[in-house]
Amino acid sequence: MPRTRILILLITATLAFLLNCGVGKVQADDASSIVIAVLPFEVNADADAQYLKDSLPTLLSDRLREAGFRVVNQKKVRDLVDEQGYEFLNIQSAKDMALLAGAGYSVYGSFSQIGEDLSLDVRLVEAFGIKQAIPLFVSKKGLINLLPAVDELVAKMKLELLSQDKIAEVDVRGVKVLDKDVILMRTNIKTGDIYTPSKINADLKNIYALGYFDDVKVKVSDVPGGKKIVFDVKEKPRIQTISVKGADAIDSEDILAAVNTKKGAVLNPKVLSDDLNTLREMYRKEGYYNAKIDYNVEGEGPQARLNININEGKKLYIEGIIIEGAKKLDPEEVKAQLALTERGWLSWFTKTGVLKEELLERDASAILAYYGNRGFIDAKVGEPEVEIKDDGIYVTFKVSEGDRYKVGSVSFRGDLIVKKSRINELINVDDMAEGGEYLDRSVVREDMKAISDFYSNYGYAYAEANIQMDQDKENKTVGLTFVITKRQKVFIRRVTIEGNSKTRNNVILREMRLADGDQFSGAKLQRSIVRLNKLDYFSEVDIEPVPTGDPDEMDLKVKVKDKSTGMVSGGIGYSTSDSVFVSAKITERNLFGRGWNFSLNGGWSSKTISYGLDFYNPRVGDSLWGAGAGTYWRNEDFTDYDKQTIGGVVRAGYPLGEYTNFLTDYRLENYTITDVATDAAQDIKDIEGNNWSSVVSASLKRDTTNKAFNPSTGTLNNLTVEMGGGILMGDDSFVKYTFDSNYFTPVFWDLVFHWKGSAGFIHDNFGDGDIPTFERFYLGGINNVRGYSSREISPRDSKSGDRIGGNKMFYMNFELLFPINEEFGLVGVTFFDMGNAWNDGQSFFSDTKQEDGEDLMLGMYKSIGAGIRWFSPMGPIRIEYGYGLDKLQDSGRHKIEFSMGQFF
Secondary structure: OOHHHHHHHHHHHHHHHHHHHHHHHHOOOOHHHOEEEEEEEEEEOOHHHOOHHHHHHHHHHHHHHHOOOEEOOHHHHHHHHHHHOOOOOOHHHHHHHHHHOOOOEEEEEEEEEEOOEEEEEEEEEEOOOOOOOEEEEEEEEOHHHHHHHHHHHHHHHHHHHOOOOEEEEEEEEOOOOOOHHHHHOOOOOOOOOEOOHHHHHHHHHHHHHOOOEEEEEEEEEEEOOEEEEEEEEEEOOEEEEEEEEOOOOOOHHHHHHHOOOOOOOEOOHHHHHHHHHHHHHHHHHOOOOOOEEEEEEEOOOOEEEEEEEEEOOOOOOEEEEEEEOOOOOOHHHHHOOOOOOOOOOOHHHHOOOOOOHHHHHHHHHHHHHHHHOOOOOOOEEOOOEEEEEOOEEEEEEEEEOOOOOEEEEEEEEEOOOOOHHHHHOOOOHHHHHHOOOEOOHHHHHHHHHHHHHHHHOOOOOOOEEEEEEEEEOOOOEEEEEEEEEOOOOOEEEEEEEEOOOOOOHHHHHOOOOOOOOOEOOHHHHHHHHHHHHHHOOEEEEEEEEEEOOOOOEEEEEEEEEEOOOEEEEEEEEEEOOOEEEEEEEEEEEEEOOOOEEEEEEEEEEOOEEEEEEEEEEOOHHHOOOEEEEEEEEEEEEOOOOEEEEEEEEEEEEEEOOOOEEEEEEEEEEEEEEEOOOOOOOHHHHOOOEEEEEEEEEEEEEEEOOOOOOOOOOEEEEEEEEEEEOHHHOOOOOEEEEEEEEEEEEEOOOOOEEEEEEEEEEEEOEOOEOOOOHHHOEOEOOOOOOOOOOOOOEOOEOOOOOOEOOEOEEEEEEEEEEEEEEOOOOEEEEEEEEEEEEEOOOOOOOOOOOOOOOOOOHHHOEEEEEEEEEEEEOOEEEEEEEEEEOOOOOOOOOEEEEEEEOOOO
16 A cells, blocks of 8 residues: 555544544444544345445435434545546555545445345445454345335434443332233343343332232343343232122122133233222112112232122112103103103012113103103203202203104105106105194104115115205295205126135025126015025125225125025924824035035924925025925825825916916825725715826916015015816816915014915816815814814714715914014914804805804804914924814814924
8 A cells, every 4th residue: 555545544544533432432322522433335136226336325315314413425425436446445454534525433334135025235344453344234025115114224323322221121020920022022122132221110009009019129230242121020919719798689600700800910900990899780780770789809828818898788770760841741651661661569679670771862752752752853852960869869961852743745856757756656754734734853763764775666766855844934834845866876796705615606696686797776675585585595695885986886896695505404393194103304504515405304293194205405406496396205104094195296487577476286106995984974984995196287376575584574475276187187176276465564662563364266177077075175283273173173074973074175374473572583472363264155254154063153163362473493382282172073162282394
């Protein structure tokens, strides 16, 4: 090295040493006292990143200046590098460059990029060699994170250059029950952080606030690499046992289960305070508003006994509910709308009369709604006032009734897509206007929804019907204007399905009444939900409209959850018609997820043995046609004869519209009549031996009910015509007509009214043979007129006295259904039945009283009764008791009956 260059380096080094070590020593934590020279970086990356050779040192220089450091100008650094002719930089050359630039430190290194990974590998070099070069390394993902990588590098350089102590270790001592991690999670310091006394003090407070310690201290010591922080804690006693004293109204086990303080835990006053508040709330809900609850600790040292002390006081009931301000409406009628009730003489048993504070706001809203539905549109209800006295609780609702208004004019404004007269047909509030009735807000809300639903059926999925009310304070009327906004028509872009692990998409899509490209319809959307539910393949069905970003389109997301549709069952039971029976059954209502119905069954009892195999595909090839077939074998023991049958049936079906289906089947069976009693009717003796039956039937079934099982609305009607013999040949010759009608409607509360009527008529096949006895009509039993024995309501043979069935019948069931337990599908029923079967030559409703019988009103036998229905996993089960109101010869009038199968 030339002597001139050596001299320059020595002079520069001396000045830099005085500047950085003299001043810097006094102000070691002042970044502005430190001068840094940022040297060129080596860039190991593709050609697109070579620009970083110039920009990266400039970027690092700028960020160091923002951090408070003095940085040598980049032009000066580049000129010095060029003058020295350095091709590669190392620690020695970095020291020389720092001295030549008048800096106390220099920094150099490399930038590397491999795929998405980038890294900065840097050396921080002290100019005089007093300290060893410090390696620094930063890595990030993606070139977009270059700036964060540079900032992290600056932070590390600052930590090294300012000579601040780092935290080398954090520890906890004194814990015996608690885990150290529970304490460390409450601290904000960690190994590698700069030692800051204020942060340590804050963490000490956080640890003490946990509530598990009587004392917390912090100890700081020097260790290689920085400071060691030790939190020295003294735990509160450990709870050895918990006892509850004074509890009577609430079981001690329930109290211990409700609190978070548990046996074996460290005593925590904060947690205990929350526990006591929880217990006070429990007692308040039980009516003990004056209960006093506290605790005390027995024992000293590491183990303690916790006592929860309870003074329950007297249980308080609601002794009075006052509707203050109710003048135009009867206060008692207003009180009837409340969920809260006053104490009654059975409150100790029914749990009524207890103040449930969460219901106060609900009841205030109920009062306001009650007034609003009776014309008091300006009514106000204040905050409920609760007064707890020694003798009980008194609740006051303050009401400001205001004036009462009747419905005035009713008009429509906005986007009308049909004539006003058509919209008038949708609403009910116009009838209130004509009748001079008081305004009912609930009717107005229902009318607004009816209009919106009507518009949605024309594709206006986002249509709204708002109400504008114009008060006439002088005449006390309210003019109602329905303001209708139709918005844009909406079409279905796509129907998607999710959640079906078993059922195939096509089975679901064929039940949808909306498909890709269809115009939206609210009625079709709701109908699709009903149809999917009535398949009974799913435990959950929901169709969610999903915006697409285009206001003219929406997607429909059909969300279902498959449920078990297959069943293997067997059992022993009792039937009122067959006594003890044994049954076995294999069914699958959604075979292979294709919607196919398959069943294999067998039954054995003292009177009947039967086997059956059946298959039905409701949508052959996804067409509208359904088809299936079955075979069966039965051996039946009747009173006067035995009958053994083997046969088969083929079926087909086709929908005639949305709610109506056409069904047809043909059955061919061979049956043998044996063991005919000597005193049996002649009609039975005539068919003794081997017989063939060839029968075709056709049915029209219309179903508008809302559910497959336990419907609450709709009708179910079925007309069937069967024909045997004639051109079909066979030994049985008849034409049989039956019509069944069911009607369901909700009445009040959760009660559902169900009416069923059934009528039938049979005649020979236009003179071709006799009607088989077992094809004629017999009533009695759980499926028609309950309270009478099965098949006992029937005309009798004039000679033998045997029941031979009627050629016509009619019966009706009147039922009131009510839920017992919705979760388990338990439903209660009360009923009134009436019906009869009439013989040839007798007309419908003629009196057919038998010997020793009583006159029959309308010529029908009547009964009353009650029962329970369970929609069990094995299918619908009925247990019903009926009492016959009319005397029937040789038949009891009290029947408890059991059955499993469809309720209709």
